[in-house]
Amino acid sequence: MRVLVTGGAGFIGSHIVRALASGGHEAVIFDALLPTAHGGAKPWSADGVPGVRTVIADVRDREAVAAALSGVDAVCHQAAMVGLGKDFADAPEYVGCNDLGTAVLLAGMADAGVRDLVMAGSMVVYGEGRYDCPRHGRVRPGPRAVSDLDAGRFEPRCPDCGAELAPGLVTEEAAADPRNVYAATKLAQEHLAASWARATGGRAVSLRYHNVYGPGMPRDTPYAGVASLFRSALARGEAPRVFEDGGQRRDFVHVRDVAAANAVALTALRERRPGTFDAYNTGSGQPHTIGEMARALASAHGGPAPVVTGEYRLGDVRHVTADSRRLRDELGWKPETEFVAGMREFATAALRGGAS
Ligand SMILES: NC(=O)c1ccc[n+]([C@@H]2O[C@H](COP(=O)([O-])OP(=O)(O)OC[C@H]3O[C@@H](n4cnc5c(N)ncnc54)[C@H](O)[C@@H]3O)[C@@H](O)[C@H]2O)c1
Numbered sequence: 001m002r003v004l005v006t007g008g009a010g011f012i013g014s015h016i017v018r019a020l021a022s023g024g025h026e027a028v029i030f031d032a033l034l035p036t037a038h039g040g041a042k043p044w045s046a047d048g049v050p051g052v053r054t055v056i057a058d059v060r061d062r063e064a065v066a067a068a069l070s071g072v073d074a075v076c077h078q079a080a081m082v083g084l085g086k087d088f089a090d091a092p093e094y095v096g097c098n099d100l101g102t103a104v105l106l107a108g109m110a111d112a113g114v115r116d117l118v119m120a121g122s123m124v125v126y127g128e129g130r131y132d133c134p135r136h137g138r139v140r141p142g143p144r145a146v147s148d149l150d151a152g153r154f155e156p157r158c159p160d161c162g163a164e165l166a167p168g169l170v171t172e173e174a175a176a177d178p179r180n181v182y183a184a185t186k187l188a189q190e191h192l193a194a195s196w197a198r199a200t201g202g203r204a205v206s207l208r209y210h211n212v213y214g215p216g217m218p219r220d221t222p223y224a225g226v227a228s229l230f231r232s233a234l235a236r237g238e239a240p241r242v243f244e245d246g247g248q249r250r251d252f253v254h255v256r257d258v259a260a261a262n263a264v265a266l267t268a269l270r271e272r273r274p275g276t277f278d279a280y281n282t283g284s285g286q287p288h289t290i291g292e293m294a295r296a297l298a299s300a301h302g303g304p305a306p307v308v309t310g311e312y313r314l315g316d317v318r319h320v321t322a323d324s325r326r327l328r329d330e331l332g333w334k335p336e337t338e339f340v341a342g343m344r345e346f347a348t349a350a351l352r353g354g355a356s
C-alpha cells in the first residue's frame with residue numbers, strides 16, 4: 001500500500017511513517033513544517049527509513065496536494081494545528097490549517113479517485129466526559145463557571161441538583177460538545193470526512209486519540225500537551241506545575257500504540273462499506289489523573305516532586321476518559337505500552353524542538 005501521511009513530520013505522523021515502513025508499506029510524508037510545531041528546530045527526517053518520500057507543502061495548496069496524491073492508495077491525515085493556542089486570535093489559523101486544509105485534501109482525493117482515509121480525530125470533540133449524578137443519572141454539565149474555578153471548585157456539578165458527579169467512560173455515541181476553537185476544528189474535520197465519504201463512496205475512519213505521549217513529543221510551547229510541559233520542566237531541574245488540584249482524569253496513550261492503530265485502520269479500510277464514516281476512541285483504557293502522571297514522571301526522571309498550583313485554563317475540561325473497546329473489538333487493536341513503563345521511557349526520551 002502507498003499511503004500519503006499528512007503531518008508525517010510531526011510527533012504522531014513520524015511514528016506512523018515508521019510503523020507503515022516496518023509493515024512493508026510505502027509512505028509519502030506531506031508536511032508544511034509549521035513553525036508552531038517545529039519552531040526553529042530540525043524536524044524529524046525520514047532519511048534512512050526505507051520506502052519513504054517527503055513532500056514539503058501545505059494541505060491548503062491544491063496543486064501540491066494533487067501532485068502528491070498521484071499513485072496513492074490511501075491517505076492518513078494527521079496534519080493539523082494542535083493544542084489550545086495562545087488566545088482567540090489564533091482561531092483563523094486553526095480553522096485554515098485544520099478545516100480548509102481538510103477540505104482541500106478531500107477535494108483532491110475526490111478528483112484523484114483515492115477512496116480510503118484514516119484521520120486523526122480527538123477526544124476533545126466530547127467536551128466534558130460522561131457523568132452520573134446519584135439522583136439524576138446521566139447528566140451533561142455545562143462549561144465550568146469562572147467563579148467556581150477561582151474559588152477552587154473544579155469538579156463539575158449536576159445541572160439539576162448541584163450534587164458531585166461521578167465521571168465515567170465516554171463512548172463514540174456520546175454527543176459532541178467542543179469547548180474551544182481547536183475542538184471545534186477537529187469536529188468539523190470529521191463532518192467533512194463523513195460528507196466526502198457519502199459524496200464519493202469513500203471509506204473514512206477517524207481515530208479519536210486521547211492524550212498521546214512518547215518519544216519525539218514537541219517540547220513546551222503554547223501548543224504542547226501537558227506531559228511534554230512536565231517533562232520539559234523536569235529537564236530544566238524544575239518541579240512540574242500541576243493545574244487545578246491535580247485530580248483531572250485523562251487517558252494517556254503511547255504514541256507507538258497510536259501509530260499501530262493507524263496502521264491497523266488503514267489495512268482494515270478495504271473491507272469496509274463504501275460511503276461510510278466511523279469514529280473510534282483511541283486510548284489505553286486506563287484512566288489516570290494529571291497529578292499521578294506528574295508524580296510518575298518526576299519519580300522516573302529523578303526530579304523535584306510536582307507542585308499543585310490551583311491555576312486553570314478556561315477551555316480545559318475536568319475529566320474525559322474514553323472507552324476504547326470498539327477499536328479493540330472491531331479492528332483487533334491492542335495497546336502494548338502500559339502507563340508506568342511508558343512514563344519511565346518518556347521521562348528520559350528525546351523531545352522535539354527547543355534547546356534543552
Ligand atoms: N498529540 C495528541 O495528544 C493528540 C491528541 C488528539 C489528536 N491529535 C491529532 O493528531 C494529529 C497529529 O498531532 P501531533 O501531536 O503529531 O502534532 P504535531 O504538531 O507534532 O504534528 C502535526 C504536523 O502537521 C503539520 N501541519 C500542520 N498544519 C499543516 C498544514 N496546513 N499543511 C501541512 N502540514 C501541516 C505540522 O507541520 C506538523 O508536522 C493532529 O491532527 C492532532 O489534532 C493529537
Ligand SMILES: [Zn+2]
Pocket residue numbers: 133134135136137158159160161162163
Ligand atoms: Zn443531580
